[in-house]
Every structure is written in structure tokens, then in C-alpha cells.
């Protein structure tokens with residue numbers, strides 16, 4: 345008789361797709377529990393692990409990036425394997441995984457971003473912050489992007505932490521980025537940048553801003569730029585006052601007020617925080633961005649203890665040669681998995697993926713931004729992935745799993761037979777060492793490889809020279 349699922353001779357076999365924080369935390373929760381024997385294979389479309397920790401977190405936030413050491417430890421747990429450079433829907437299908445694993449966890453994050461929906465959004469010089477962030481972080485998808493920094497004025501739309509990152513990278517002295525792992529081409533471009541004024545646009549007020557208190561403070565304390573706010577916009581509206589009971593909102597509002605009282609300052613660059621304004625149009629000239637037309641909003645009580653915005657019909661134009669929208673990420677469909685096009689999410693109930701009728705799809709789970717949408721900090725994902733892992737273990741005990749007919753031990757051979765070139769965790773460690781070595785030669789902590797071909801060639805040449 346077949347031993348029970350989870351017996352060491354019949355371990356629960358799990359495929360996790362996406363090697364960012366939520367994928368690693370799901371692997372950790374599954375491998376560290378003692379109830380069932382579990383094996384986890386973690387797949388990523390890139391040869392490199394760590395998702396947004398590598399490709400999203402700003403290069404001047406190395407302390408945040410050091411969370412990768414935690415993931416490295418997870419990768420060392422018995423039962424863990426990594427298959428980088430394997431794309432779901434191209435190198436392997438959901439059906440291929442379902443034929444080999446009892447459970448599949450989607451941890452693919454949100455690869456796209458939201459659009460403003462205003463005229464001129466597609467003009468040259470108007471980009472998503474996602475592209476800009478990917479570019480300065482040497483993400484393979486964005487390595488060939490170019491940003492014209494020869495203009496004097498840039499506009500960033502949105503007041504979340506991504507907007508803070510992007511504003512800081514544009515405003516700080518590039519000399520301070522020299523020793524980091526920033527992409528070489530981005531560092532060169534920033535060294536030549538002529539951007540002096542950076543507008544940050546919030547459609548609501550200082551109490552509603554989505555950034556964290558520490559992030560706005562970091563921006564306000566740069567040696568190269570003054571953070572400037574208009575006193576009339578920095579004052580919290582009557583309708584927003586109830587929000588100030590939240591400590592973060594209070595800190596944010598107080599800090600903006602303090603900055604509005606400090607005036608213009610004397611630093612060479614200005615970051616101009618604007619509140620209660622919405623982009624109405626990106627104005628172009630010869631196909632290129634020239635200005636952003638904004639409409640002023642007023643905040644009125646929303647009847648639920650918060651404030652909602654009303655348009656005023658008053659417009660203003662801000663000069664801009666570069667526009668970056670940082671108004672939130674958006675999920676893209678995962679091949680073979682239900683998707684709600686309206687919300688940009690994988691439908692799920694606490695991580696159990698749902699079919700079109702809302703019933704749980706046995707064996708399929710979502711974690712991280714695939715589960716919740718684009719919210720929360722890196723650490724948010726630990727408890728969130730652990731909660732989904734707990735449901736997975738309960739489902740496994742109740743035999744609500746896929747019925748794989750094949751052994752996943754041979755998945756590497758299967759992938760190679762398909763023409764894929766999976767990268768193991770040991771190979772990632774080789775790439776890691778090579779990047780650090782390349783960085784040392786340039787006085788940087790790391791010089792990243794930015795495309796898969798280059799990485800595979802480096803691995804083959806390292807293997808030959810052994």
C-alpha cells in the first residue's frame with residue numbers, strides 16, 4: 345500500500361513559481377514545519393533569484409537588500425531545489441507541473457503597472473516607474489531602456505514608496521551611488537543628468553500619502569536637494585483630519601508641514617511635493633513630453649471617516665522633459681491559471697486559487713502580490729506566505745491535492761530535453777561571486793549581469809576553467 349502523503353517515503357511535492365520574497369517565504373514555511381515531509385522546487389523565469397529584492401529595491405538601500413542572506417539560508421534547507429531561467433508558459437506549462445507536483449504555488453508578483461488614462465501618456469519621455477526602476481537595477485527586461493535626463497524638470501506621479509525611490513535616485517548626488525550595485529549604464533546617465541527640479545504629484549493630501557514616514561524623511565534629508573511643499577497644500581484638509589489618528593499618517597503630515605515652513609532652501613536641486621493635483625494631460629511637442637497639465641482637486645468628506653477628491657476645473661502646467669508614473673503595479677495573466685482582468689489579480693480565497701465559479705482549484709495557490717495585489721513591505725510576505733502554507737498542509741492532509749503521475753526528480757532532464765537551460769542554486773552562487781568580482785574591479789559592491797545569455801556564457805566559461 346502507498347504510504348500516506350507526507351510520509352518521508354511519499355513526500356508532499358510542491359512547485360513554487362517565482363523566486364521573490366513571497367516564494368522563498370512559502371518554501372521556508374513548508375520546509376521548516378515538522379508535520380509532513382515536503383520537497384520544494386522553486387522556479388524563476390530569470391537565472392537569478394530574489395525578485396524585487398534584486399530588481400526593485402533601490403541600489404542605495406543595501407540594508408534592505410541584505411534580506412537575500414535569509415533567502416540563501418532557505419535555499420540550504422533539505423528538500424529545496426532552485427530552477428532559474430525557466431519560464432512558465434514557455435519552458436514548462438502548468439499541466440507539466442501538475443503532472444509532477446501535488447501542489448503549485450504562484451508567487452510571480454505583478455509584472456505590469458497601472459496606466460493614468462490621460463492623453464499624451466504614450467509620448468516619448470513618458471514611462472512607468474517600473475521601467476525606470478528595472479533599468480537602474482539592471483533587470484534583463486529593462487536593460488535596453490533609455491531615459492532622457494538632459495531635461496531640467498521631471499514629474500513623478502504618485503506618492504507611494506516607489507515614487508520615493510525614483511525621486512531619490514533622480515535627486516541624489518550620483519557620486520553616492522558609485523559604489524552600489526546600480527547598473528553601469530544608469531550610473532553613467534545619472535552622472536550626466538541635468539534634472540534639477542523633480543515634481544512629486546499626489547492626487548490627495550498629505551494625510552493620505554502612501555509613502556512610509558522613513559521614506560519621505562530620507563528624501564527630505566538628501567544633501568543635494570531640498571524637499572519643498574506649498575504651505576496651502578501642506579495643510580491637512582478638514583475632511584482628512586480623522587485620518588491623523590493613524591500614527592504613520594500623522595508623522596507624514598507633520599513632516600510635510602515642517603518642510604513647508606522651511607521654504608525653498610539652498611541646495612542645488614528641488615523636489616517639489618504637490619498635493620491635491622491630478623494629471624489631466626501629458627503635453628507634447630514633436631512627439632516628446634514637454635509639460636504636464638494638472639488639475640487641482642479639493643477634498644471633501646466621503647461619509648466613511650475619510651476624504652474623497654472632487655475636481656475643481658482649475659488647471660496648471662508643469663514643465664517636464666521626463667514623466668514617470670508610479671501609481672501602482674498590476675498583475676499579468678499566468679498561463680493556464682484563472683485571472684481577473686478587471687482587478688489584475690489571480691482570483692483566490694486566502695491563497696487558494698479559485699475557478700470562474702469561485703470554487704477552490706485543488707492544488708493551486710497564490711502568495712505575495714499574486715495573492716494580495718501590490719501592497720505591503722517585503723516582511724509582510726513572511727506571515728502571508730506562512731498562512732497560505734498552513735492551508736496547503738491542511739489540504740494535503742485532507743488529500744485535496746493534484747494527482748501527479750510523474751516523479752519531479754527528473755524535471756531537470758525534462759526541461760533540458762525541451763531546450764531550456766535551468767540554472768541551479770549552486771550556479772547562482774557562481775554568478776553571485778562573479779558579479780562581486782566584476783564589481784570589485786570597478787569599486788562597486790557588485791556589477792550585475794543583465795541578460796540571461798551573458799549569465800549562461802559566464803557559467804559555462806566558469807565551468808570550463810575549473
Ligand code: NAP
Nearest residue numbers: 502503504505506507547548554670671672673718719720
Ligand atoms: P502604492 O503604495 O499603492 O502608491 C501608489 C500611489 O499612486 C498612491 O499615492 C496613489 O494615490 C497614487 N495613484 C494611484 N492611481 C493614481 C492615479 N490614477 N493618478 C494619480 N495618482 C494615483 O504603490 P507603489 O509605490 O507602487 O508601492 C507598491 C508597494 O511596494 C507598496 O506596498 C510599497 O510600500 C512597497 N514598496 C516599498 C518600498 C520600501 O519599503 N522602501 C519601496 C518600494 C515599494 P491614492 O492613495 O490616492 O490612490
